[in-house]
Amino acid sequence: MSRSxxxxxxxxxxxxxxxxxxxxxxxxxxxxxxxxxxLLLPSALLITAVVLYPTVYGxxxxxxxxxxxxxxLGNDWVLFKHYVxxxxxxxxxxxxxxxxxxxxxxxxLEFLIGLIAALALxxxxxxxxxLAVLILLPYFLPNVVAGHMWALMLDPRMGVINxxxxxxxxxxxxxxxxxxxxxxMAAAIIVEAWHSFPFFTLLIMAGLKxxxxxxxxxANIDGAGAFAQLRxxxxxxxxxxxxxxxxxxxxxxxxxxDLLLILTSGGPGRSTQVLSLYAFQMAxxxxxxGYAGALSVVMFVFLMLFAWAYVRLSKxxxx
Amino acid sequence: MTNISRRSLMKMGGALMAATALTPSLSFAxxxxxxxxxxxxxxxxxxxxxxxxxxxxxxxxxxxxxxxNIPNPEFMAKITAAVVSGSRPNVSMVSxxxxxxxxxxxxxxxxxxxxxxxxxxxxxxxxxxxSISLDGKIYGVPAFTFVDWMYYRKDWxxxxxxxxxxxxxxxxxxxxxxxxxxxxRYGFGLRGGPGGQNPIINMMEAFGSPxxxxxxxxxxxxEKAIAGITYxxxxxxNAAPPSAANDGFRQIIEGxxxxxxxxxxxxxxxxxxxxxxxxxxxxxxxMAIPAGPATRVxxxxxxxxxxxxxxxxxxxxxxIKFWGEPDxxxxxxxxxxxxPASTTAAADPRITGNEMYKAAAETLGFGIPQxxxxxxxxxxxxxxLQAFQRILIGEITxxxxxxxxxxxxxxxxx
Numbered sequence: 001m002s003r004s005x006x007x008x009x010x011x012x013x014x015x016x017x018x019x020x021x022x023x024x025x026x027x028x029x030x031x032x033x034x035x036x037x038x039l040l041l042p043s044a045l046l047i048t049a050v051v052l053y054p055t056v057y058g059x060x061x062x063x064x065x066x067x068x069x070x071x072x073l074g075n076d077w078v079l080f081k082h083y084v085x086x087x088x089x090x091x092x093x094x095x096x097x098x099x100x101x102x103x104x105x106x107x108x109l110e111f112l113i114g115l116i117a118a119l120a121l122x123x124x125x126x127x128x129x130x131l132a133v134l135i136l137l138p139y140f141l142p143n144v145v146a147g148h149m150w151a152l153m154l155d156p157r158m159g160v161i162n163x164x165x166x167x168x169x170x171x172x173x174x175x176x177x178x179x180x181x182x183x184x185m186a187a188a189i190i191v192e193a194w195h196s197f198p199f200f201t202l203l204i205m206a207g208l209k210x211x212x213x214x215x216x217x218x219a220n221i222d223g224a225g226a227f228a229q230l231r232x233x234x235x236x237x238x239x240x241x242x243x244x245x246x247x248x249x250x251x252x253x254x255x256x257x258d259l260l261l262i263l264t265s266g267g268p269g270r271s272t273q274v275l276s277l278y279a280f281q282m283a284x285x286x287x288x289x290g291y292a293g294a295l296s297v298v299m300f301v302f303l304m305l306f307a308w309a310y311v312r313l314s315k316x317x318x319x
Numbered sequence: 320m321t322n323i324s325r326r327s328l329m330k331m332g333g334a335l336m337a338a339t340a341l342t343p344s345l346s347f348a349x350x351x352x353x354x355x356x357x358x359x360x361x362x363x364x365x366x367x368x369x370x371x372x373x374x375x376x377x378x379x380x381x382x383x384x385x386x387x388n389i390p391n392p393e394f395m396a397k398i399t400a401a402v403v404s405g406s407r408p409n410v411s412m413v414s415x416x417x418x419x420x421x422x423x424x425x426x427x428x429x430x431x432x433x434x435x436x437x438x439x440x441x442x443x444x445x446x447x448x449x450s451i452s453l454d455g456k457i458y459g460v461p462a463f464t465f466v467d468w469m470y471y472r473k474d475w476x477x478x479x480x481x482x483x484x485x486x487x488x489x490x491x492x493x494x495x496x497x498x499x500x501x502x503x504r505y506g507f508g509l510r511g512g513p514g515g516q517n518p519i520i521n522m523m524e525a526f527g528s529p530x531x532x533x534x535x536x537x538x539x540x541x542e543k544a545i546a547g548i549t550y551x552x553x554x555x556x557n558a559a560p561p562s563a564a565n566d567g568f569r570q571i572i573e574g575x576x577x578x579x580x581x582x583x584x585x586x587x588x589x590x591x592x593x594x595x596x597x598x599x600x601x602x603x604x605x606m607a608i609p610a611g612p613a614t615r616v617x618x619x620x621x622x623x624x625x626x627x628x629x630x631x632x633x634x635x636x637x638x639i640k641f642w643g644e645p646d647x648x649x650x651x652x653x654x655x656x657x658x659p660a661s662t663t664a665a666a667d668p669r670i671t672g673n674e675m676y677k678a679a680a681e682t683l684g685f686g687i688p689q690x691x692x693x694x695x696x697x698x699x700x701x702x703x704l705q706a707f708q709r710i711l712i713g714e715i716t717x718x719x720x721x722x723x724x725x726x727x728x729x730x731x732x733x
Contacts, residue, residue, distance in 0.1 A: 068399065068403075068420075068423065068424040069419065069420040069423040069424060069693040069694055069697075070423060070693055070694070071423055071424075155570075156560070156561070156562040157560075157562075157570070157573060157574060157577060157579060158573070158577070176560070176561045176562030176564075176565060178562075178565040179511075179512075179561060179562045179563065179564040179565035179566070180561075180564075180712070181712045181714075184565075261392070264565065265392075265512070265513050266705070267512065267564065267565060267704075267705065267708045268511075268512075268564035268565055268708040268709075268711060268712045269564075269705060269708045269709035269711075269712050269714050270705065270709070271712070280396075281700075281701055283396075283399075284395050284396035284399060285395065285696065285697040285700055285701055286694065286697035286698075286701060286731075287395075287399070287420060287424070287694075287697065
């Protein structure tokens with residue numbers, strides 16, 4: 001270090017005070033190759049404190065006995081005990097299957113509605129600006145509010161949706177959507193799609209603005225129809241944005257149990273139980289933070305694998 | 320003209336500085352501020368809390384109470400996070416089934432000495448403190464009582480010529496008789512969704528299968544528990560609305576208020592909500608929980624106020640003991656229907672003279688506390704309720720459900 005500080009050509013200090021002056025030391029350090037690491041240090045410390053420490057702490061929790069309501073059990077290391085339990089836990093497997101259904105169906109629905117809305121709003125017709133604000137409104141609602149609102153709208157006694165469906169003849173009697181395992185998940189997915197499709201709309205609209213209009217003009221001359229233009233120009237040009245949006249939404253959906261917590265609490269039975277909700281219940285109802293930590297680590301690994309596989313398969317990073 | 324020496328001037332300056340330094344600290348010492356975490360949700364409960372706070376403010380103008388509503392389903396998550404992160408509230412409302420979990424995580428303060436020296440201690444019999452005490456230490460003061468009882472449509476019963484049920488068998492018969500899906504009428508508003516776990520446990524016990532024996536060992540008797548669960552699931556299938564598997568507090572109350580159901584199982588705390596829509600004594604009545612084949616199970620659970628932070632503990636103590644004052648307890652009852660925990664307040668003519676409270680007063684004589692052990696709330700909610708819902712949707716039989724409950728209980732208490 002001291003060798004590198006004595007830069008060739010730099011003037012040697014004349015006095016002891018000059019030799020230990022912080023300004024002079026910093027000045028000389030800024031000329032060395034260590035300077036960039038020093039500049040990165042605050043960010044690295046911040047990331048360690050905010051991101052790395054909680055993540056590692058959560059992971060180590062999954063290898064410990066941690067039941068807050070059972071201090072008599074201690075908090076010793078139990079190695080893979082929670083992971084072994086998970087393999088033999090039928091609720092884990094049901095939750096895993098439900099998570100796949102919940103995430104895949106919601107993403108497909110949100111993407112399709114978001115794409116249609118974005119394409120419609122991109123046409124610059126009169127009133128589209130107002131429409132854009134209206135379409136984005138659901139996304140501004142907190143999950144808790146959206147959940148309670150839809151729980152009331154789908155209520156089997158006084159819900160407006162039942163009333164409408166009854167009036168148009170699609171139902172013969174009021175339906176308890178969240179009490180029937182065949183409709184509970186589907187109803188929750190519709191609520192989720194309604195709430196989050198504007199996220200796709202917003203990002204796709206931003207992407208659409210960046211596509212050169214010349215491409216569409218050329219395609220028109222070549223006789224390409226609207227669907228061909230969508231398939232051959234719009235979607236390929238939006239690939240990066242779609243990939244980012246899908247990854248972000250998948251992470252959000254896998255990690256957030258709040259909407260299902262409000263609408264069904266995972267029921268009836270286990271029909272809408274997903275991994276995040278199960279982990280939440282394990283932590284805050286059973287106070288078994290060790291097992292909840294293990295469930296969270298599994299979700300973390302799944303998400304990492306998904307993001308890696310998705311980026312590779314969609315070949316986004318090759319362009 | 321009087322001359323002031325330099326020394327006198329310095330003395331005066333010193334005295335002035337001391338006075339200004341002391342004045343704010345004196346005023347701070349007099350005006351303590353505490354926050355109060357509670358789970359009140361309905362309008363009537365909020366009105367009751369406002370009433371108690373107004374009375375408290377008049378009695379203790381030097382203590383400012385800031386209430387913070389924590390929705391019941393989120394309470395344990397919030398309090399756990401607050402305890403772990405060191406940001407505890409001064410005072411928290413704790414229901415008896417949560418006591419052991421909160422005590423185990425170190426959330427509660429031992430207030431045995433304060434309770435022993437309390438001028439109103441004699442107003443509460445020892446049983447009131449049983450669900451908030453362990454190893455001779457007391458951790459809270461009972462604020463009010465959840466007295467289990469039932470509401471029934473008096474007009475429908477009279478119209479059908481059905482007597483008020485006194486046994487669970489009569490209850491089932493009445494519920495089935497009053498059910499007519501073609502008219503959108505159901506005999507029983509069964510809570511199979513959030514919060515529906517306690518009646519399920521009560522049914523098992525009413526058929527002779529308590530959760531734990533007195534010595535703390537598992538008390539679930541498979542055959543008797545199956546009988547209890549079969550009874551309750553038959554009630555759901557034959558006399559409850561199709562939404563029963565997802566119906567929580569709001570749904571059963573609305574179902575009763577809007578004329579969908581003839582009976583509901585709840586506690587006295589919903590009385591004012593019901594009375595706001597239906598005429599007491601004419602359209603609806605109240606009855607004690609009917610007796611089961613083995614025993615009569617109606618819970619007397621207490622909501623306790625506990626000190627959860629050492630900061631401003633004296634002010635916190637003033638607040639939690641104020642709920643034991645008869646005027647505060649009666650004011651809260653009149654706004655909500657929650658029974659006073661104080662035996663003195665419960666004997667007040669404003670209660671004993673009200674015919675609608677007769678069933679609750681009767682229940683005070685035979686009601687029993689909730690089963691309480693570390694993990695009780697989690698087991699009841701995650702295992703018992705989920706298994707029961709799976710019966711309702713045809714996934715498993717009552718036998719399989721009881722096996723799941725016994726296995727879950729063994730794991731929770733291991």
